[in-house]
Amino acid sequence: MEYKKNDLLTVTIEDMGHDGEGIGKVDGYTVFVKDTVIGDKVQAKIMKAKKNYGYARLVEIMEPSKDRVEPRCAYARQCGGCQIQALSYEKQLAYKQQKIENNLIRIGGFQKEEIPMQPIIGMEDPYHYRNKAQFPVGCDKEGHLIAGFYAGRTHSIISNRKCYLGVEVNEQILNLVLAHMEAYDIPAYDETTGKGLVRHVLIRYGFQSKEIMVCLVVNGSRIPGAEDLIAKLREIPGMTSISLNINREKTNVILGRKGKVLWGQEYITDTIGPIAYQISPQSFYQVNPVQTQKLYEKALEYAGLEGNETVWDLYCGIGTISLFLAQKAKQVYGVEIVPAAIEDAKRNATLNHITNAEFFVGKAEEVLPEKYEKEGIYADVIVVDPPRKGCEESVLATMVKMQPKRIVYVSCDSATLARDLKYLRGEGYEVKKVQGVDQFPHTVHVETVVLLSKDYALEHSGLKVSNLYISQIKRKCGIGGGKNYNLPKSEDSRQPQCPLEKEKAIREAFKYFGIS
Numbered sequence: 108m109e110y111k112k113n114d115l116l117t118v119t120i121e122d123m124g125h126d127g128e129g130i131g132k133v134d135g136y137t138v139f140v141k142d143t144v145i146g147d148k149v150q151a152k153i154m155k156a157k158k159n160y161g162y163a164r165l166v167e168i169m170e171p172s173k174d175r176v177e178p179r180c181a182y183a184r185q186c187g188g189c190q191i192q193a194l195s196y197e198k199q200l201a202y203k204q205q206k207i208e209n210n211l212i213r214i215g216g217f218q219k220e221e222i223p224m225q226p227i228i229g230m231e232d233p234y235h236y237r238n239k240a241q242f243p244v245g246c247d248k249e250g251h252l253i254a255g256f257y258a259g260r261t262h263s264i265i266s267n268r269k270c271y272l273g274v275e276v277n278e279q280i281l282n283l284v285l286a287h288m289e290a291y292d293i294p295a296y297d298e299t300t301g302k303g304l305v306r307h308v309l310i311r312y313g314f315q316s317k318e319i320m321v322c323l324v325v326n327g328s329r330i331p332g333a334e335d336l337i338a339k340l341r342e343i344p345g346m347t348s349i350s351l352n353i354n355r356e357k358t359n360v361i362l363g364r365k366g367k368v369l370w371g372q373e374y375i376t377d378t379i380g381p382i383a384y385q386i387s388p389q390s391f392y393q394v395n396p397v398q399t400q401k402l403y404e405k406a407l408e409y410a411g412l413e414g415n416e417t418v419w420d421l422y423c424g425i426g427t428i429s430l431f432l433a434q435k436a437k438q439v440y441g442v443e444i445v446p447a448a449i450e451d452a453k454r455n456a457t458l459n460h461i462t463n464a465e466f467f468v469g470k471a472e473e474v475l476p477e478k479y480e481k482e483g484i485y486a487d488v489i490v491v492d493p494p495r496k497g498c499e500e501s502v503l504a505t506m507v508k509m510q511p512k513r514i515v516y517v518s519c520d521s522a523t524l525a526r527d528l529k530y531l532r533g534e535g536y537e538v539k540k541v542q543g544v545d546q547f548p549h550t551v552h553v554e555t556v557v558l559l560s561k562d563y564a565l566e567h568s569g570l571k572v573s574n575l576y577i578s579q580i581k582r583k584c585g586i587g588g589g590k591n592y593n594l595p596k597s598e599d600s601r602q603p604q605c606p607l608e609k610e611k612a613i614r615e616a617f618k619y620f621g622i623s
């Protein structure tokens with residue numbers, strides 16, 4: 108059966124896609140219906156029809172799924188922030204667990220039985236978890252000031268000062284800022300004309316420190332009646348930093364480059380586990396600190412550190428994972444492309460009196476090969492936490508050459524994770540554990556931590572290690588064989604020299620068999 112635009116159909120939702128959209132089938136024709144959940148029986152209208160599938164709009168829920176819940180937020184459907192608030196939290200977790208597993212099967216080429224999935228780590232209370240909010244400010248049709256969130260895939264603002272994912276004090280701060288704008292006749296910025304002053308209100312909150320930061324992003328360099336506004340904001344317990352961020356560009360990018368402190372410090376401080384971090388308006392910082400701690404603890408557990416290890420943390424951001432690892436490792440090296448993040452990482456290391464972490468600015472795909480080829484650097488454990496597009500293949504190739512005992516892969520996109528695991532598995536790394544962590548309840552996003560390891564000692568034939576190489580390394584280690592044992596005829600002989608990665612494997616094997 109084929110359908111066309113504007114056709115009405117009744118469909119039962121059987122699955123959910125990667126963006127949380129419901130998926131159902133009618134006579135072999137697949138329909139994607141946003142705002143539905145598995146188990147719903149709905150009436151939907153085809154908006155875009157292809158030969159075998161189409162996208163439809165929800166018209167009416169005829170029989171709600173038993174897993175459907177009333178979203179707490181009245182704007183859950185329009186708002187671009189949440190996608191699956193209408194699904195019970197328990198089922199959200201099941202959906203995310205399934206999403207990881209499906210990608211590993213479909214993209215990674217794993218068999219279901221081979222995937223060592225651990226039960227996903229969810230939140231006890233999956234609300235008010237975000238420590239950062241950026242509210243766009245604008246006007247409604249009547250010209251009243253509003254603040255809220257962008258509707259899905261658009262830049263029209265839904266007026267909503269009470270988001271259930273953010274902290275409760277956000278609403279109080281927005282009320283103060285908007286009342287101030289009204290009192291001083293301060294216009295909101297208008298994206299289409301490029302006129303007006305206040306673009307966004309950025310609020311950050313330290314879950315542990317209880318420190319609050321308010322930063323107004325303005326299309327100008329000052330705010331009328333600043334003293335008055337400061338006086339009111341300062342009354343809020345925990346207020347630590349009030350600043351302006353200057354952004355005069357006609358752009359979607361929220362923050363401009365320059366900041367100006369109006370009152371207090373430029374930054375707030377917060378802790379994750381035992382490590383303290385200084386966070387300025389510009390800093391990248393994980394938005395769900397409760398789950399981040401669980402995620403990093405897993406990464407640390409998987410790294411299996413005993414105190415003598417050299418660890419590389421690729422895509423290290425402000426060094427959050429690096430500093431966590433540094434507690435248990437001999438030495439940690441972090442690599443990150445954004446120079447400002449590396450400055451934060453270094454400052455955070457100093458702040459925590461951590462001296463065994465060193466940071467490099469650059470692309471992982473350039474820094475790592477360079478350090479490896481030229482300086483022969485070494486790693487017992489490599490941790491990666493790449494952006495959504497995953498690791499460049501050249502990074503994976505260098506990692507494999509470096510032959511770490513363990514690789515810990517932290518991922519925010521299980522599709523690219525699956526692709527990269529397929530590569531690493533092809534190079535002899537075994538996937539030992541796959542752990543989902545729900546950092547973003549009510550959205551479709553899920554974080555995954557994976558432990559991979561390789562047992563070199565049992566890999567000899569696979570590595571094609573020749574006897575010549577073994578004897579070379581034996582000599583280096585001063586192990587047995589007598590004087591003439593496999594000795595090359597002259598020391599400057601043209602015999603090939605054992606490459607570094609094979610030397611490492613052989614040394615590993617010696618250790619394994621207790622002959623070193």
Ligand code: SAH
Pocket residue numbers: 391392393421422423424425426427428442443444445448469470471472492493494
């Ligand atoms: N591990 C950090 C941040 C991970 S986010 C934390 O937990 O806080 C991914 C990071 O990778 C970002 O900071 C981004 O700037 C950085 N990045 C993106 N492409 C990169 C590349 N090619 N090489 C190194 N870092 C990169």
